[in-house]
Amino acid sequence: MKLTDREENGVIILEPNGKIMGGPDASLLHDKLYEFIDQDKKKVVVDLSGVDWMNSTGLGILISSYTTLRNNGGKLKLANVTEKIRSLLVITKLEPVFESYDTIADAVKSFDE
Amino acid sequence: MKLTDREENGVIILEPNGKIMGGPDASLLHDKLYEFIDQDKKKVVVDLSGVDWMNSTGLGILISSYTTLRNNGGKLKLANVTEKIRSLLVITKLEPVFESYDTIADAVKSFDE
Amino acid sequence: MHEPIIKGNMISIPSSLEYLTNIDDFIEGILRGFEVEESTIADIAISVSELVNNSVSHGNKSDDGKTVSVSIAKKGNDIEIKIEDQGQGFDPRAISNPLDEENLLKDTGRGIFIVNALMDKVDVQTTKDGTITTITKSIV
Amino acid sequence: MHEPIIKGNMISIPSSLEYLTNIDDFIEGILRGFEVEESTIADIAISVSELVNNSVSHGNKSDDGKTVSVSIAKKGNDIEIKIEDQGQGFDPRAISNPLDEENLLKDTGRGIFIVNALMDKVDVQTTKDGTITTITKSIV
Ligand SMILES: Nc1ncnc2c1ncn2[C@@H]1O[C@H](COP(=O)(O)OP(=O)(O)O)[C@@H](O)[C@H]1O
Ligand SMILES: Nc1ncnc2c1ncn2[C@@H]1O[C@H](COP(=O)(O)OP(=O)(O)O)[C@@H](O)[C@H]1O
Numbered sequence: 288m289k290l291t292d293r294e295e296n297g298v299i300i301l302e303p304n305g306k307i308m309g310g311p312d313a314s315l316l317h318d319k320l321y322e323f324i325d326q327d328k329k330k331v332v333v334d335l336s337g338v339d340w341m342n343s344t345g346l347g348i349l350i351s352s353y354t355t356l357r358n359n360g361g362k363l364k365l366a367n368v369t370e371k372i373r374s375l376l377v378i379t380k381l382e383p384v385f386e387s388y389d390t391i392a393d394a395v396k397s398f399d400e
Numbered sequence: 401m402k403l404t405d406r407e408e409n410g411v412i413i414l415e416p417n418g419k420i421m422g423g424p425d426a427s428l429l430h431d432k433l434y435e436f437i438d439q440d441k442k443k444v445v446v447d448l449s450g451v452d453w454m455n456s457t458g459l460g461i462l463i464s465s466y467t468t469l470r471n472n473g474g475k476l477k478l479a480n481v482t483e484k485i486r487s488l489l490v491i492t493k494l495e496p497v498f499e500s501y502d503t504i505a506d507a508v509k510s511f512d513e
Numbered sequence: 514m515h516e517p518i519i520k521g522n523m524i525s526i527p528s529s530l531e532y533l534t535n536i537d538d539f540i541e542g543i544l545r546g547f548e549v550e551e552s553t554i555a556d557i558a559i560s561v562s563e564l565v566n567n568s569v570s571h572g573n574k575s576d577d578g579k580t581v582s583v584s585i586a587k588k589g590n591d592i593e594i595k596i597e598d599q600g601q602g603f604d605p606r607a608i609s610n611p612l613d614e615e616n617l618l619k620d621t622g623r624g625i626f627i628v629n630a631l632m633d634k635v636d637v638q639t640t641k642d643g644t645i646t647t648i649t650k651s652i653v
Numbered sequence: 654m655h656e657p658i659i660k661g662n663m664i665s666i667p668s669s670l671e672y673l674t675n676i677d678d679f680i681e682g683i684l685r686g687f688e689v690e691e692s693t694i695a696d697i698a699i700s701v702s703e704l705v706n707n708s709v710s711h712g713n714k715s716d717d718g719k720t721v722s723v724s725i726a727k728k729g730n731d732i733e734i735k736i737e738d739q740g741q742g743f744d745p746r747a748i749s750n751p752l753d754e755e756n757l758l759k760d761t762g763r764g765i766f767i768v769n770a771l772m773d774k775v776d777v778q779t780t781k782d783g784t785i786t787t788i789t790k791s792i793v
Contacts, residue, residue, distance in 0.1 A: 342627065343624045350618055380612050418516050423671055463758055491767070492752070493757060519681050524678065534675055536678075538676075540682065542683040547686045
C-alpha cells in the first residue's frame with residue numbers, strides 16, 4: 288500500500304494505492320489521519336479507486352479511521368468504492384456505516400450540504 | 401539468503417541458505433568474513449548444500465571472498481557444490497579457481513595437508 | 514530461515530508480517546499460471562492474507578524462529594490451499610460473530626468470517642505441531 | 654508506487670533491490686502454475702534476477718521513483734519474459750568478455766553472459782523510454 292494525500296476546498300483526500308493487507312504499512316493511513324486531526328482538518332475522503340483489494344485489516348483501518356474522526360468532531364467518507372471492496376463491506380454489514388460517493392467531486396461537495 | 405557459521409578444528413564453516421540473488425543481504429557473507437579475518441581466522445569453508453541457486457552477484461561474493469582471504473594469507477574452499485551452481489562455475493570458467501570438496505569433513509581435513 | 518523459501522508449490526516465511534507481500538506474489542503467480550480469473554484470484558489472495566496474518570500473529574505470535582507455510586494445489590476444478598503455523602490452535606466455532614451489533618464497529622474480528630464468505634470450504638485442524646487451515650475454491 | 658503491483662501476468666516494483674524476492678516469488682509462482690520443471694524454473698529465475706538487478710542498478714540507477722516491470726507469457730512451448738526499465742539503455746555487444754584472463758577474478762560483469770548461457774534467446778531493445786530485455790526459454 289502506498290498513501291498520498293491532497294486538499295480540495297478544505298477537504299482532505301487520502302489516496303491509498305495497491306493492496307491493503309496488513310504488515311509494515313498498516314498504520315500509515317491512521318498515522319496520516321492523526322496528523323490532519325492535529326491540524327484541525329477533519330473532513331476526509333478516502334479515494335479507493337487505486338486499491339486492488341483489502342482484507343479485514345483494511346476494513347479495520349477504515350473503521351478505526353471513521354470512529355477516530357467522528358470522536359474528534361470530523362467525518363470520513365468514501366469515494367470510488369470498487370466492486371470487490373463493496374462486496375466486502377456488504378458481507379460484513381459495514382456498508383451502511385460509510386457514506387460513499389461515486390466521484391471525489393461528489394464526496395467533497397457533500398461536506399457543504 | 402540466511403547465513404550461519406560455526407568452527408570445526410580451527411576451520412570456519414559458513415552456511416548460506418536460500419538463494420543468493422543480491423539485494424539487502426548481498427554483503428552478509430563478506431561482512432562475516434572480515435569479522436573472522438580480524439580474529440585471525442582465515443581457513444574458511446563455504447558449505448553450499450543449502451543454497452538453491454545463485455546468480456552473478458553470488459559468484460561475485462564467492463570470488464571477492466576468495467581473493468580477500470588469499471590477500472590476507474588465508475584460504476576459501478567450497479563444499480557441497482550443487483549441480484546448478486557447479487554448472488554456473490563451469491560456464492563462467494571459475495571452477496578451476498575454487499578448491500571444492502564433496503563433504504565438509506573432507507574440506508576441513510584438507511587444511512591439514 | 515530468513516527470506517521466503519520456495520519448495521515446489523509451497524512457500525515458507527519467518528513469522529513476520531513484512532513477508533505478507535512475498536506470499537501474495539507467489540500465490541497470485543501460481544494462480545495466474547493456472548489461468549484462474551482475476552476476481553477469483555482476488556478472493557483467494559484476500560483469504561490467504563487473512564489466514565497468514567492470523568498464523569503469524571495469533572498462531573506463531575510473531576516469533577520469527579517459527580515458520581508459516583502456504584502450499585497450493587489444483588485438484589480437478591478446485592484450488593486447495595493449506596496454511597500452516599506452529600501455534601496452539603483455536604476453535605473456529607468459538608469466534609464471536611462480527612455482525613453482532615456490539616462488534617460491528619470493532620476494528621478486528623472479521624478475518625475468519627470473510628474467509629468463510631469468500632471460499633467454498635474452510636477446514637481448521639489443530640494438531641500438536643500447530644494449526645493447518647485448508648481452504649478450497651472452485652475455479653469454474 | 655510503493656509495494657509490488659501485479660496486473661495480470663506483470664509485476665512492477667520501485668527501483669530498489671529489496672523487492673528482488675517479490676519478483677522472484679511471482680515469477681516462480683507463475684512458472685509452477687505452468688508446470689515448468691524445477692531445473693528450468695531455476696534457470697529462468699536466475700536470469701530474471703540478473704536482468705532485474707541490472708534494470709534497478711544500471712538502468713534506473715536505484716531511483717525509486719522509477720519502475721522495473723517484469724511480464725511473463727507462455728507462447729506454445731516457449732516461456733517469454735520481458736524486463737523493462739526506464740534507463741538510458743546499453744549495447745550488449747559492447748560488454749567485455751568475463752572469460753578473458755584479466756576479467757576472470759573480477760566480482761562483476763557476468764550477468765548478461767550468464768543470461769545468454771541459460772536462455773535460448775536474449776533480445777535487448779533500447780527505446781527513448783528505457784530498455785526492454787526479452788528472454789525466451791523452451792520448456793519442452
Ligand atoms: N492460526 C491461528 N492460531 C491461533 N488462533 C487463531 C488463529 N487464527 C485465528 N485465531 C483466533 O481466532 C480469532 C478470530 O480471528 P479473525 O476472525 O481472523 O479475527 P482477528 O484476527 O481480527 O482477531 C483471533 O482473534 C484468534 O484468537
Ligand atoms: N538495463 C541496463 N541499463 C543500462 N545498462 C545496462 C543494463 N544492463 C546491463 N547494462 C550494462 O552492461 C554491463 C554488463 O552487465 P552485466 O553483464 O550484468 O554485469 P554487471 O551488472 O555485473 O556489471 C553493466 O555493467 C552495465 O554497464
